[in-house]
Amino acid sequence: MKKLKFIDRMAQGKVSRRQMLQSAGAFGVGALMLPKLADAAGVLTCLEWGGYDDPKYYESYLKRYGQKPNFSIFAGEEDALAKVLAGFKADVMHPCNYSVSRFVNAGLAVPIDTSRLSNWKDLFPSLQTAQGVVIKDQIMMAPADWGNAAIAYRPDLIDDKFKADPSWSIFYDEAYKNKVSMVDDPVAITIGAMVGGMSYDEAYLLNGDALKKATDNWGKRAVDVSRILWADPTDAEQAMAAGEIVAAYSWNGLVKDLHDQGIKVAYAHPKEGYFTWFCGLTLLDSGKADPAQAYDFIDAWLSPDTGKALIAQGYGHSNIKSFSVANPADVAAMGITDPVKMMEQSIVFKSTPDDVQVAQNKAWGDVKALKL
Amino acid sequence: MTFLNRFAGLRLYAVLFVIFIYGPVLLLPLFSLDTGLYPTFPLKGLTLQHYAEMAANTSMIEALKNSLTVAVIVSALSTTVSIPAALALSRYRLPGAAAVLGFMSLPLLIPSIVIAVALLIILLKFLGVALSLWTVGAGHVLICIPFCMSVLMSRLEGFDPSLEEASRDLGCTGWQTFWRLTLPLAMPGVISSLLMGFVVSFDEFVIAFFLSGTQTTLPIFLFSQLRFPDKLPGVLALGSLILAGSAVLVVLAELLRRRGAKSANPGDI
Amino acid sequence: MAGYGLLSPALLIMVAMLALPIAALVLLSFWRQSGYTLDTTLTGANYARIFGLSDSPTVWMGIPFYLAYPVPVILLIKSLMMSLTATVTVIPLAYPMAYFIAFRVRSGKSIWILLLTIPFWTSYLLRVFAWKIMLGYTGAINSGLMALGIIHHPLDALLYNSGAVTVVLAHSWVSFAVLPIYVSLEKIDRSLLEAASDLGDTRWQRFRRITLPLSMPGVIAAALMVFIPTVGDYVTPTLIGGSGGSMVGNLIQDLFMKRNNAPMGAAVAIVMMAVIALIALLFVWLTGYHKMRARRR
Numbered sequence: 001m002k003k004l005k006f007i008d009r010m011a012q013g014k015v016s017r018r019q020m021l022q023s024a025g026a027f028g029v030g031a032l033m034l035p036k037l038a039d040a041a042g043v044l045t046c047l048e049w050g051g052y053d054d055p056k057y058y059e060s061y062l063k064r065y066g067q068k069p070n071f072s073i074f075a076g077e078e079d080a081l082a083k084v085l086a087g088f089k090a091d092v093m094h095p096c097n098y099s100v101s102r103f104v105n106a107g108l109a110v111p112i113d114t115s116r117l118s119n120w121k122d123l124f125p126s127l128q129t130a131q132g133v134v135i136k137d138q139i140m141m142a143p144a145d146w147g148n149a150a151i152a153y154r155p156d157l158i159d160d161k162f163k164a165d166p167s168w169s170i171f172y173d174e175a176y177k178n179k180v181s182m183v184d185d186p187v188a189i190t191i192g193a194m195v196g197g198m199s200y201d202e203a204y205l206l207n208g209d210a211l212k213k214a215t216d217n218w219g220k221r222a223v224d225v226s227r228i229l230w231a232d233p234t235d236a237e238q239a240m241a242a243g244e245i246v247a248a249y250s251w252n253g254l255v256k257d258l259h260d261q262g263i264k265v266a267y268a269h270p271k272e273g274y275f276t277w278f279c280g281l282t283l284l285d286s287g288k289a290d291p292a293q294a295y296d297f298i299d300a301w302l303s304p305d306t307g308k309a310l311i312a313q314g315y316g317h318s319n320i321k322s323f324s325v326a327n328p329a330d331v332a333a334m335g336i337t338d339p340v341k342m343m344e345q346s347i348v349f350k351s352t353p354d355d356v357q358v359a360q361n362k363a364w365g366d367v368k369a370l371k372l
Numbered sequence: 373m374t375f376l377n378r379f380a381g382l383r384l385y386a387v388l389f390v391i392f393i394y395g396p397v398l399l400l401p402l403f404s405l406d407t408g409l410y411p412t413f414p415l416k417g418l419t420l421q422h423y424a425e426m427a428a429n430t431s432m433i434e435a436l437k438n439s440l441t442v443a444v445i446v447s448a449l450s451t452t453v454s455i456p457a458a459l460a461l462s463r464y465r466l467p468g469a470a471a472v473l474g475f476m477s478l479p480l481l482i483p484s485i486v487i488a489v490a491l492l493i494i495l496l497k498f499l500g501v502a503l504s505l506w507t508v509g510a511g512h513v514l515i516c517i518p519f520c521m522s523v524l525m526s527r528l529e530g531f532d533p534s535l536e537e538a539s540r541d542l543g544c545t546g547w548q549t550f551w552r553l554t555l556p557l558a559m560p561g562v563i564s565s566l567l568m569g570f571v572v573s574f575d576e577f578v579i580a581f582f583l584s585g586t587q588t589t590l591p592i593f594l595f596s597q598l599r600f601p602d603k604l605p606g607v608l609a610l611g612s613l614i615l616a617g618s619a620v621l622v623v624l625a626e627l628l629r630r631r632g633a634k635s636a637n638p639g640d641i
Numbered sequence: 642m643a644g645y646g647l648l649s650p651a652l653l654i655m656v657a658m659l660a661l662p663i664a665a666l667v668l669l670s671f672w673r674q675s676g677y678t679l680d681t682t683l684t685g686a687n688y689a690r691i692f693g694l695s696d697s698p699t700v701w702m703g704i705p706f707y708l709a710y711p712v713p714v715i716l717l718i719k720s721l722m723m724s725l726t727a728t729v730t731v732i733p734l735a736y737p738m739a740y741f742i743a744f745r746v747r748s749g750k751s752i753w754i755l756l757l758t759i760p761f762w763t764s765y766l767l768r769v770f771a772w773k774i775m776l777g778y779t780g781a782i783n784s785g786l787m788a789l790g791i792i793h794h795p796l797d798a799l800l801y802n803s804g805a806v807t808v809v810l811a812h813s814w815v816s817f818a819v820l821p822i823y824v825s826l827e828k829i830d831r832s833l834l835e836a837a838s839d840l841g842d843t844r845w846q847r848f849r850r851i852t853l854p855l856s857m858p859g860v861i862a863a864a865l866m867v868f869i870p871t872v873g874d875y876v877t878p879t880l881i882g883g884s885g886g887s888m889v890g891n892l893i894q895d896l897f898m899k900r901n902n903a904p905m906g907a908a909v910a911i912v913m914m915a916v917i918a919l920i921a922l923l924f925v926w927l928t929g930y931h932k933m934r935a936r937r938r
Contacts, residue, residue: 050593053431071588073592081898082898086489086497105677224884227884228883242777244777261410362900368885382745393816396768396774403774412779413781457652472652478663480865480869485893486897486906490661513654514655523862564823567754567755575764607767611763619759
């Protein structure tokens with residue numbers, strides 16, 4: 001042992017102390033210093049989807065305050081919820097109609113006073129009163145971006161049977177095995193139940209034994225038939241561009257992108273119905289900035305200018321005026337001719353109660369797990 | 373000459389190996405120059421437009437800077453604390469050494485989502501620390517230490533202790549022995565450990581996602597771009613530039629090495 | 642005790658940042674979730690759920706599982722098989738490369754090491770993306786084969802299956818595996834090899850009797866380094882494995898996030914950790930790592 005004495009000296013001497021100081025410096029000092037920095041600035045903090053932090057979506061806010069808000073980027077609402085539940089403080093969050101209730105039920109959101117939003121009056125009436133926007137008679141979310149969920153397909157590759165009578169059933173039909181792509185979401189079970197003849201209003205509330213039955217049948221088939229279950233639009237879009245799949249559950253943006261690239265694509269409204277999802281902005285109770293800033297930010301998101309930018313990306317917008325200021329070619333490329341009529345004819349996704357949603361997530365996760 | 377023949381097979385293998393690890397990655401620069409939105413063959417046409425888009429994307433550049441900073445600090449720090457720890461574990465018959473080693477490998481065992489959520493709750497609820505790049509760095513040090521330790525220990529274990537003994541007999545202090553003997557001998561391990569720490573941190577997604585505040589790192593930024601398929605070519609351009617940048621770095625390092633005095637130490641790299 | 646002095650900085654960081662979360666995780670696994678709050682009465686219910694038996698088996702891959710809720714166990718087996726395949730693929734790929742750098746490269750070894758790590762400076766996501774271009778329907782391999790007239794329709798068996806997952810995992814980890822093997826080969830005393838040659842050993846005998854045994858610590862380190870983290874990996878199988886790509890990591894992620902059941906997630910994570918630790922210990926014990934270390938002291 002004694003020949004290793006030098007290490008002893010190192011151990012007790014300067015080395016380790018300096019290293020200890022270094023690490024203490026990195027963690028301790030950093031930790032002590034930074035909260036103050038964060039508190040000092042009364043800047044708005046937004047929990048936002050990646051990509052939506054682009055200034056083109058809140059130009060009027062930027063003009064007024066001269067600086068961007070602070071963004072914390074998330075990739076899914078559950079992740080954002082977990083972060084806020086753990087104590088992360090933010091002023092504004094960008095949930096979707098099916099997830100807003102979780103923030104409300106967890107006691108993290110505060111109601112919105114629509115009189116402070118100059119653009120509120122121009123929103124689609126059906127969105128102003130939609131489930132998720134209104135929760136227990138209070139406005140909990142200002143709807144902003146929306147999209148359809150229907151079937152995008154390659155008319156040059158798909159069979160005539162589908163073209164003649166488009167139906168969601170192709171995602172559950174062995175004949176299309178490995179040729180289609182469903183979304184990686186329990187909605188695959190809901191839509192399957194609708195193919196089986198159930199109404200949406202019944203299917204979205206599936207729970208208990210009925211849910212088990214639907215999962216064993218439709219859920220399992222969806223997992224078996226799909227080439228991929230897409231988690232991001234990019235997955236489905238590239239597979240579709242390559243001709244690897246001939247049809248996909250899809251939002252409007254996919255149709256627009258493929259169209260722009262000169263690839264033959266069409267957007268079918270299946271006979272069982274097509275859907276509209278929407279997302280928007282919710283005020284959180286943990287914010288530290290002046291609420292006026294938060295309202296200005298939300299109002300900026302509701303403006304027709306923001307709508308124009310979203311439409312150019314292939315997403316819809318809640319403000320009716322957006323569609324008259326937008327480039328008509330962009331609107332057409334989304335597969336929308338008359339936005340008002342489109343909105344009236346589609347099935348607006350409803351928010352599933354928390355416990356039902358958890359049960360459906362579990363059913364979907366389990367049916368995927370058992371596939372090889 | 374028989375010498376060359378003998379190892380021609382191995383040399384060929386090395387070349388194939390390099391092709392395997394570079395082949396797919398080199399498709400990125402190729403498609404970053406393509407005019408088409410989708411990376412499919414044949415290419416549609418050449419353009420530098422995506423590079424212009426990328427340069428204009430300030431949030432992407434910002435994310436790159438953040439990631440580089442975090443990775444450099446994390447890799448230096450984890451290697452610095454891992455050297456003495458690896459020395460201790462490989463030189464001493466410490467009571468409970470196995471337990472310590474096991475404990476230090478735990479971050480590899482726990483899925484990062486679990487570490488991330490647990491750290492998040494502890495940082496925010498118990499310590500009241502605001503999330504920032506520092507908290508990301510702290511989380512990364514935790515997962516880098518096992519990697520660094522494992523590389524360093526396989527280097528330090530079974531070192532001939534008589535060298536260090538000789539150094540002491542020749543009148544060197546502990547410090548001098550460490551600087552002049554132990555550290556140079558451990559150098560291949562140290563460099564590997566630095567590289568590994570850098571790569572692990574630079575590429576880490578889950579922990580960075582949960583522990584970051586309002587500044588993002590590059591993997592988070594890239595992941596968020598998947599929502600917008602038209603942003604992908606710009607992302608490819610960035611990936612290509614990172615590749616090109618690191619290649620330049622390697623060439624520079626090689627030039628520096630050739631200029632510098634040749635080390636007589638066979639273990640020195 | 643001096644040894645602990647040297648250990649202390651690293652250990653301090655690990656204890657401070659790891660012991661707390663792990664303690665929290667263990668505690669959490671004995672709690673229950675109720676709504677958005679936790680029921681903090683201690684209970685083994687989560688574990689009972691994972692291992693609870695049932696008379697009617699769930700058949701998976703022809704194996705009957707007599708479990709009431711077989712999903713965690715099945716996913717764990719699936720994940721273990723995936724990472725075992727990856728490890729078994731990676732080590733034989735990495736060893737000759739490490740051997741090449743250690744014994745055949747005369748100068749500029751660090752350049753070689755750098756060369757091996759550069760592809761990993763691009764983001765993981767971009768590498769997966771690159772593999773999709775490589776293996777995709779209109780990707781490099783399919784286009785190449787079609788241009789050569791070998792096939793007339795793109796092969797769709799290249800992507801979205803477990804084979805593709807193995808290839809991508811091997812690609813991701815093989816350079817990491819080279820490092821510890823290289824490091825342990827590098828420190829082998831060259832005079833031992835000369836002595837063996839002088840005593841009439843053939844190259845193969847010399848490799849088997851000296852080089853391979855002496856490099857075992859590196860091989861073991863590399864194997865564990867690949868095996869352990871890939872069990873919990875769920876990103877690669879999700880992106881590359883197609884609709885059957887879900888792994889135990891997905892389940893844990895889901896339980897913590899989508900299913901709002903962190904205690905159950907913690908229990909699954911702990912079962913997973915215990916199983917990995919057992920396998921790792923068994924592996925180390927079988928390869929006689931400790932005996933080897935003890936002998937060299």
